[in-house]
Amino acid sequence: MKKLNTIASALLVAGLAGLSGCSSMGVEPWERDIMAKDEMQLTSDPLEAAIDDHIYFSKEASSGGRGFGGGGCGCN
Amino acid sequence: MSRKKSKSVAATLTTATCALLGTTSTTPVNAQEEDEWELDTALLYYNEDGNRVQDISFKMLANRNFIDDRVLSLSLGVDSLTGATPIGAIPFAGPQTFTSPSGNQVRTAPPGEIPLDPSFLDTRVALTANWQQPLGRLSSFNAGLSASSEYDYLHLGANFKLSRDFNKRNTTVSLGLAFAADELDPVGGAPTPLTPMLDVDDLSNRMGNQNKDVMDVVLGVSQIINQNLIMQFNYSFSSSDGYLNDPYKIVSLVDPVTGDPVPRIPTPGVDGPSHEYRFESRPGERTKHSLFGQAKYYMNGKVLDASYRYMTDDWDIDSHTVDVRFRWPIGDRSYLEPHFRYYTQTHANFYRTSLDSSLPLPPHASADYRLGEFDAITLGLKYGWKTESGNEWSARLEAYSADGSVPANLLIGSNQGGLEMYPDLDAIIAQFSYSFGW
Amino acid sequence: MTRPGRSTEIRKKNGHFEARFVAMGSPCEVLLESDSESNAAAVAGSVSTEAWRIEDKFSRYLPDNIVHRINNSGGAPVEVDDETANLIDFAATLYEMSDGRFDITSGVLREAWNFDGSDNVPADSEVDRILERVGWSKVKWNRPELILTAGMQIDLGGIAKEYAVDKAASEAAAETDDACLVNFGGDLVATKAPTRSKGWQVGIDALDQAQGLPQKLIRLQNGGLATSGDARRFLLKDGIRYSHILDPTTGWPVRNAPRSITVAADTCTQAGMLATLAMLEGQGAETFLADQDCKYWCYR
Numbered sequence: 031m032k033k034l035n036t037i038a039s040a041l042l043v044a045g046l047a048g049l050s051g052c053s054s055m056g057v058e059p060w061e062r063d064i065m066a067k068d069e070m071q072l073t074s075d076p077l078e079a080a081i082d083d084h085i086y087f088s089k090e091a092s093s094g095g096r097g098f099g100g101g102g103c104g105c106n
Numbered sequence: 107m108s109r110k111k112s113k114s115v116a117a118t119l120t121t122a123t124c125a126l127l128g129t130t131s132t133t134p135v136n137a138q139e140e141d142e143w144e145l146d147t148a149l150l151y152y153n154e155d156g157n158r159v160q161d162i163s164f165k166m167l168a169n170r171n172f173i174d175d176r177v178l179s180l181s182l183g184v185d186s187l188t189g190a191t192p193i194g195a196i197p198f199a200g201p202q203t204f205t206s207p208s209g210n211q212v213r214t215a216p217p218g219e220i221p222l223d224p225s226f227l228d229t230r231v232a233l234t235a236n237w238q239q240p241l242g243r244l245s246s247f248n249a250g251l252s253a254s255s256e257y258d259y260l261h262l263g264a265n266f267k268l269s270r271d272f273n274k275r276n277t278t279v280s281l282g283l284a285f286a287a288d289e290l291d292p293v294g295g296a297p298t299p300l301t302p303m304l305d306v307d308d309l310s311n312r313m314g315n316q317n318k319d320v321m322d323v324v325l326g327v328s329q330i331i332n333q334n335l336i337m338q339f340n341y342s343f344s345s346s347d348g349y350l351n352d353p354y355k356i357v358s359l360v361d362p363v364t365g366d367p368v369p370r371i372p373t374p375g376v377d378g379p380s381h382e383y384r385f386e387s388r389p390g391e392r393t394k395h396s397l398f399g400q401a402k403y404y405m406n407g408k409v410l411d412a413s414y415r416y417m418t419d420d421w422d423i424d425s426h427t428v429d430v431r432f433r434w435p436i437g438d439r440s441y442l443e444p445h446f447r448y449y450t451q452t453h454a455n456f457y458r459t460s461l462d463s464s465l466p467l468p469p470h471a472s473a474d475y476r477l478g479e480f481d482a483i484t485l486g487l488k489y490g491w492k493t494e495s496g497n498e499w500s501a502r503l504e505a506y507s508a509d510g511s512v513p514a515n516l517l518i519g520s521n522q523g524g525l526e527m528y529p530d531l532d533a534i535i536a537q538f539s540y541s542f543g544w
Numbered sequence: 545m546t547r548p549g550r551s552t553e554i555r556k557k558n559g560h561f562e563a564r565f566v567a568m569g570s571p572c573e574v575l576l577e578s579d580s581e582s583n584a585a586a587v588a589g590s591v592s593t594e595a596w597r598i599e600d601k602f603s604r605y606l607p608d609n610i611v612h613r614i615n616n617s618g619g620a621p622v623e624v625d626d627e628t629a630n631l632i633d634f635a636a637t638l639y640e641m642s643d644g645r646f647d648i649t650s651g652v653l654r655e656a657w658n659f660d661g662s663d664n665v666p667a668d669s670e671v672d673r674i675l676e677r678v679g680w681s682k683v684k685w686n687r688p689e690l691i692l693t694a695g696m697q698i699d700l701g702g703i704a705k706e707y708a709v710d711k712a713a714s715e716a717a718a719e720t721d722d723a724c725l726v727n728f729g730g731d732l733v734a735t736k737a738p739t740r741s742k743g744w745q746v747g748i749d750a751l752d753q754a755q756g757l758p759q760k761l762i763r764l765q766n767g768g769l770a771t772s773g774d775a776r777r778f779l780l781k782d783g784i785r786y787s788h789i790l791d792p793t794t795g796w797p798v799r800n801a802p803r804s805i806t807v808a809a810d811t812c813t814q815a816g817m818l819a820t821l822a823m824l825e826g827q828g829a830e831t832f833l834a835d836q837d838c839k840y841w842c843y844r
Contacts, residue, residue: 055329058274069433072338077148090476093344094342096400104228104256116836119638122634138762138765140760
């Protein structure tokens with residue numbers, strides 16, 4: 031557990047450090063036409079994503095990652 | 107005004123307006139009617155080879171848009187499951203008899219086959235409700251509740267998520283929390299871990315309802331890299347505790363020399379198991395960590411969506427998942443989307459296909475194939491098309507194939523090496539979806 | 545010159561700045577997606593200044609402007625400035641396009657019609673008497689010189705608000721790069737899409753105000769929206785509902801006019817004129833709008 035906590039906090043620091051390094055990336059507001067498209071949303075089909083999460087949750091030992099771990103099911 | 111004449115009105119008006127406002131050109135208007143309700147519906151057919159699990163389900167997600175970017179999301183899912191599932195016992199050259207989960211009858215598995223429990227029949231109803239709204243100019247807040255019910259399982263959950271934008275909204279950081287309190291009420295009662303499978307009507311090792319609590323934390327960053335590329339990185343932590351067993355799964359006790367199941371004689375006049383089986387025992391806690399990365403890249407109308415997930419837990423399961431989708435537009439209104447997914451996991455440290463009857467029982471043991479070592483590949487193809495009114499149909503067909511292996515050091519005795527110990531899985535997924543709004 | 549009641553209120557709301565003021569008898573608002581209050585104040589200032597300038601210049605209620613001079617010219621020629629001439633040219637084009645049903649000289653019909661929800665429908669003779677003073681074809685317009693027959697009047701109110709929205713929005717766009725929405729009493733223009741969401745959310749009010757929620761939500765990224773029609777302005781006699789849209793060729797309200805028409809177009813002016821022209825079509829409003837290839841919301 032101790033080791034894992036360290037991983038978590040290291041990630042947090044890496045994430046925050048990454049943030050400040052990101053400021054040179056990105057686009058101006060008027061350059062967002064592509065990002066605004068439905069197919070460019072990170073989860074473009076939420077229902078299908080939920081269905082897949084549920085199937086894989088019931089067949090594999092891993093779950094979540096994209097979002098919460100799924101589950102809420104007696105199937106695993 | 108005649109119909110013929112009215113056609114030219116808009117063009118004349120444009121010229122006159124440009125003269126009035128002293129402009130030479132205008133940006134074309136972009137106004138979309140926002141449907142009050144947006145509905146995604148799906149009909150899913152899932153079928154595993156060899157008369158294993160079959161699921162026919164209907165899922166629906168409804169979003170109600172309110173002014174000021176507030177959204178209420180409601181979802182409903184109804185699953186109807188039938189079929190059989192491996193119970194964990196190893197195959198054997200002779201027939202094997204098991205007491206059913208309810209404890210009131212026996213079932214016999216044919217020689218040489220991986221024993222399945224054919225009584226698998228369930229209806230699951232799942233509901234979620236979510237509220238999302240902005241918090242000031244840069245943040246948004248999301249809170250939700252979930253509930254699902256099966257005849258032997260009840261789930262209640264709550265989740266919260268806060269996000270905040272940075273760098274002209276090119277960077278979004280989010281923190282999500284989810285809690286679940288689940289209750290298991292298996293047919294015949296939840297068995298006490300590691301106790302033997304008993305004769306029919308002997309429920310002395312069954313306990314009452316059992317609980318399982320899960321807490322999830324997801325810390326995420328998404329970043330727009332340029333006009334065509336967006337990336338996301340998530341770290342998730344998940345902690346479960348309580349009764350984490352599958353109450354219907356057992357492990358065979360085997361002879362250390364032959365590796366065959368140890369025979370058992372039921373009480374005279376009563377039906378019972380033909381061999382010694384122990385109900386599985388998983389630890390009462392599990393902690394998982396996941397790293398997830400995703401990139402979506404837009405190439406001239408085509409979209410590449412690739413993601414990778416690494417998961418590790420304190421049951422010593424490590425897994426890697428690669429998922430790639432490529433959306434290929436065909437004309438203005440339809441697209442094809444091939445899908446490839448690769449998954450691989452190591453086995454849990456208490457995974458045992460069988461237990462040596464000459465040794466004391468280990469504190470934890472499970473022969474559940476989902477805790478074993480396997481690779482799985484999904485190949486799929488989806489076709490979607492938009493109607494003139496903006497509603498979307500899609501159909502997808504996917505094949506899932508999981509291929510496991512039992513490490514040599516888990517095999518016991520002389521006879522197990524020649525047996526198919528791991529229940530490989532081949533399944534197809536067929537889905538029809540329709541999205542519409544009003 | 546500052547008229548009473550001319551003040552602008554600025555406050556922060558849901559992360560953007562919102563400025564409110566009153567012009568042309570309507571509540572006006574400017575929404576600006578900005579972090580800077582001074583920027584918001586500057587934009588609101590240029591928008592409200594432009595709105596009040598246009599109101600002062602073209603309101604038929606004010607005693608000291610060009611419209612007043614024209615309407616009180618007693619048949620004498622009046623030379624008008626460029627901006628006024630542009631508006632009159634525009635009105636003349638609309639008159640042509642609408643076969644005489646869009647007519648800036650029709651305002652005098654209000655002497656007979658008062659749409660107060662009552663059953664006060666005028667007599668045919670009264671309407672016919674007023675119609676003698678209506679008709680753009682009776683006007684001599686030779687830019688920049690305008691000659692009205694004595695007793696006739698012009699009213700630019702049917703154009704001025706939408707025109708003011710477009711002019712004020714271009715003032716705002718000159719002042720700031722931030723996304724801005726200019727809304728004068730429901731006629732509005734978005735200069736560009738806000739960055740937070742897919743577009744400005746605009747509600748089209750339900751006909752029955754008691755319902756509270758807007759009937760439709762529209763995401764406007766850029767361009768204009770204008771509404772013609774007002775569910776509260778009508779006459780009701782012998783079971784016939786008389787809309788406040790008058791057809792100057794008959795002097796009577798347009799029959800079977802929709803209660804409200806909202807149109808989306810590149811500019812607020814185009815949107816407003818399409819909505820007005822559609823109203824004048826009465827029963828054929830939807831057919832007319834469908835022919836124009838524009839987005840519209842028509843309620844009956």
